[in-house]
Amino acid sequence: MFVIIKGAGDLASGIALRLHHAGFDIAMTETAAPTAVRRTVSFCRAVYEGSAQVEDVRAVLVKDETEMCRALAQKQIALFIDPEATIVKKYKPQALIDAIMTKKNTAGT
Secondary structure, three states: OEEEEEOOOHHHHHHHHHHHHOOOEEEEEEOOOOOOOOHHHOHHHHHHHOEEEEOOEEEEEEOOHHHHHHHHHOOOEEEEEOOOOOHHHHHOOOEEEEOOOOOOOOOOO
16 A cells, blocks of 8 residues: 655654554655754655665655655655645555644645
8 A cells, every 4th residue: 555644754754654564655745944853753854864764664765756666665665855745646645644743724735
């Protein structure tokens, strides 16, 4: 099952970690400048570092479907810089989780 998670901060990363351990393929979206406070336990670090590991799972920054498929085949999480979550319409996941911690209404995406 393919799941997209909006956000890659600590809350979203915890969700992704659990779903990944349950056997789900995970892609995450994030802004170009994430503001996570607990970055050491957040996959959003991949935006700055190219990859990020939380416990035993690695997320890698990807730019397109080819890179996403490569990451998923290697049992990694694919992380897109996509603040509007446009990949949702393109890749049609079986589940979408909005794990963005925001103070503004983002219900449109």
